[in-house]
Amino acid sequence: MSTLKTILPNARVQPRFAGISTFCRFPTIEETDRFTAPLDWAIFGAPFDSGVTYRPGGRFGPRAVREESQYVKPYHIEHRLMLTEVLSMVDAGDAPVQPFNCEENAASVAEFAGSLGDAGHTKAFMVGGDHSNTLGNMRATWGRVGKPVGGLALIHFDSHVDTVDVTLGEKHSHASPFIRAVEEGVLDPKRMLSIGVKGPLNTPDDLKYAEDHGVTLVTYEDWKYRDGVERIAAFMRELGGQEAYLTFDIDCVDPAFAPGTGTPSLGGFSSAEALHLLRGLPEASGGAGPNIVGADVVEVLPDRDHAGITALLAAHVMFEILCLDGVRRVRESAGG
Numbered sequence: 001m002s003t004l005k006t007i008l009p010n011a012r013v014q015p016r017f018a019g020i021s022t023f024c025r026f027p028t029i030e031e032t033d034r035f036t037a038p039l040d041w042a043i044f045g046a047p048f049d050s051g052v053t054y055r056p057g058g059r060f061g062p063r064a065v066r067e068e069s070q071y072v073k074p075y076h077i078e079h080r081l082m083l084t085e086v087l088s089m090v091d092a093g094d095a096p097v098q099p100f101n102c103e104e105n106a107a108s109v110a111e112f113a114g115s116l117g118d119a120g121h122t123k124a125f126m127v128g129g130d131h132s133n134t135l136g137n138m139r140a141t142w143g144r145v146g147k148p149v150g151g152l153a154l155i156h157f158d159s160h161v162d163t164v165d166v167t168l169g170e171k172h173s174h175a176s177p178f179i180r181a182v183e184e185g186v187l188d189p190k191r192m193l194s195i196g197v198k199g200p201l202n203t204p205d206d207l208k209y210a211e212d213h214g215v216t217l218v219t220y221e222d223w224k225y226r227d228g229v230e231r232i233a234a235f236m237r238e239l240g241g242q243e244a245y246l247t248f249d250i251d252c253v254d255p256a257f258a259p260g261t262g263t264p265s266l267g268g269f270s271s272a273e274a275l276h277l278l279r280g281l282p283e284a285s286g287g288a289g290p291n292i293v294g295a296d297v298v299e300v301l302p303d304r305d306h307a308g309i310t311a312l313l314a315a316h317v318m319f320e321i322l323c324l325d326g327v328r329r330v331r332e333s334a335g336g
C-alpha cells in the first residue's frame with residue numbers, strides 16, 4: 001500500500017521525455033485518483049506579461065517551466081524528504097489572463113487562484129508570467145487565510161523592490177505589485193523581507209518607499225559580504241509560524257545563470273546560492289521554518305533563455321519552495 005499523497009508516473013517505467021508535460025509530472029487537478037484529498041497545493045500558470053517595463057515574453061514562462069520541470073525528481077537529499085509522501089500537489093492549468101489590461105488581469109488571477117481546491121486547506125502556487133500577476137495570487141492567498149487584519153508577511157527574492165508607485169503613467173505593472181498590496185491591506189510592509197536586491201536603479205528614491213515603510217532590505221552584497229545572513233535569520237526567527245507568502249523573481253539570480261528574464265540585473269545569486277538560501281530557511285528560523293501559505297516563481301522569459309537553464313532553475317526553485325512546506329509539516333507532526 002502506497003503512502004504517497006501525490007502519485008507520479010514511474011520514471012523507471014514511463015520515461016520523463018514522453019507524455020504531456022504538467023508541472024513536475026504532477027497529476028492534473030481532474031485526476032483525483034492520483035492525489036490524496038484534501039489537496040495541499042494547486043500549481044497554476046499565469047501566462048501574462050503585459051505588465052513589463054522592458055522586454056516582454058514572460059507569457060511563455062509557464063509552458064517553458066512545465067517542459068523543464070519534467071526532470072524534477074521528488075526526493076530532496078539535503079532535507080531527506082520525499083515530497084510526494086508529505087504533500088498532495090496538482091497542476092491546475094492556467095489562470096484565464098487578460099492580456100490587454102494589467103489591473104483586470106490581477107483580478108482575474110485572484111478569482112482563479114481563489115477558486116482552486118478546498119478554500120480552507122489548499123494553497124495556490126503560481127508560475128508566471130511577470131511580477132504583476134503576484135498581486136492576484138497574494139490577494140487570493142490573503143482571502144484563503146481569512147483576510148487577517150494587517151496583511152500577510154512576505155519573503156521576497158528579487159533584484160528589484162517592486163514598490164514603484166507609477167510607471168509610464170500606470171499604477172499596475174510588474175514594478176508595483178507590493179505597493180498596491182500594502183495599500184489594499186494584503187501585505188504588511190513591516191513583515192516584508194526583500195532578498196537579493198541589486199542595482200543600478202533609476203533614482204535613489206526607488207528604495208525610499210520600502211525604507212520608509214519598514215521593509216527589511218538585504219542586497220546581494222549584504223548577503224555575500226556583510227551582515228545579510230544574520231539579518232535574514234533575525235527576520236525568520238521573528239516571523240516564526242506567522243502566515244507568509246513567498247515570491248521568487250528569477251531575476252535575483254545572476255543573468256549568467258538565469259539569462260531568460262526580461263529586466264536582467266547584473267551579478268546576484270548563482271543557481272547554487274539561490275537553492276542553498278531556500279534550503280537554509282528552516283535552519284535560519286530556528287524552528288520548523290516559514291509557514292508558507294502561498295507562493296510563486298515569476299519573470300521567466302523563454303525567448304531569452306539558453307538551453308532552458310532559466311526555466312530549469314525556476315522548476316527547481318518551485319520544488320525547493322514546496323519542500324519548505326513539506327519540511328515544516330514533518331517537523332510539526334514530530335512535535336518539534
Ligand SMILES: [Mn+2]
Binds near residue numbers: 158159160
Ligand atoms: Mn520583481
